[in-house]
Amino acid sequence: MRTIHQVDDHTPVRGARLTVHVGGHKENAATAGALRALGVQGAETMAAEGYVLAVGEGRDGRDRIVLSGADGAGTYYAAQTLRQLVHGLRLQGVVIRDWPSLRWRGVMEGFYGPSSSHQQRLADLDWFGRHKLNSYVYAPKDDPYRRTEWRKPYPADELARIGELVRRARENHVSFGYVLSPGLSVRYSQPSEAAALTAKFESLWELGVRSFVVAFDDIDDQRWNCAEDRAAFGTGPAAVAGAQAHLANAVQKTFIAVRPEAEPLRMMPTQYWGTSRTDYTRRIAQDLDPGIVVQWTAR
Known part of the structure; x- marks a missing residue:
């Protein structure tokens, strides 16, 4: 049996095996700390619609998935990339920094x-x-x-x-x-x-x-x-x-x-x-x- 806790106030769930952080620096105050624990740079300096997707074990031993966009669209695109990466119940550690080269697509x-x-x-x-x-x-x-x-x-x-x-x-x-x-x-x-x-x-x-x-x-x-x-x-x-x-x-x-x-x-x-x-x-x-x-x- 698997239990998923959705937390809106960014408070970590004690005993959770995996924490998923969704939202860029303007959307989720906890994202910056989660990225630091993974040793990954955030999306603050990226162009519009850019994002960082990071999956791995942090320095504190906790597993994390972080979807951090330069804006709301960027976070949404991070989720689309995560969807493409997930196969079955396993996901390899990965860091992706991505942003569009064309404004309109x-x-x-x-x-x-x-x-x-x-x-x-x-x-x-x-x-x-x-x-x-x-x-x-x-x-x-x-x-x-x-x-x-x-x-x-x-x-x-x-x-x-x-x-x-x-x-x-x-x-x-x-x-x-x-x-x-x-x-x-x-x-x-x-x-x-x-x-x-x-x-x-x-x-x-x-x-x-x-x-x-x-x-x-x-x-x-x-x-x-x-x-x-x-x-x-x-x-x-x-x-x-x-x-x-x-x-x-x-x-x-x-x-x-x-x-x-x-x-x-x-x-x-x-x-x-x-x-x-x-x-x-x-x-x-x-x-x-x-x-x-x-x-x-x-x-």
């Missing part, structure tokens, strides 16, 4: 054709967490409420499904990003369009989404959706770039900048590839708010 679901089912997305988010991926961007082309019918609010049942995805992403330390693609019908010169964008983002914010993308990919960068845009911005790819920057800047100013918890706004330009300069890319570089991150493939 994940998947954008933005392909054409039938998209993933709701259950598949939930399973994907669990898989991302187990394998230390930290980013999922929701951009299925067959969701009409984020592309062809982007101005319309989501029906309650659709919004509830997205909310479940957002919660599952948070449980797995995955940032849930939401992409709105208004380019097929947007009227850049109309203030009501920026208001419609932020209204849609507001509905997602209420679900817990903190990462947003305004995308202008897969549209014609030499046509307007209304005569007022031509009069306001001119003609040609550079004019379209100026209009897109104008709209993204409005979202940045009225929605992102006033929410400290928001991640930086991302913008997918119509020209999102290559390394050569064009009239379009020069205008984007000139007009776009420097706080906005531009997505780029560079192929």
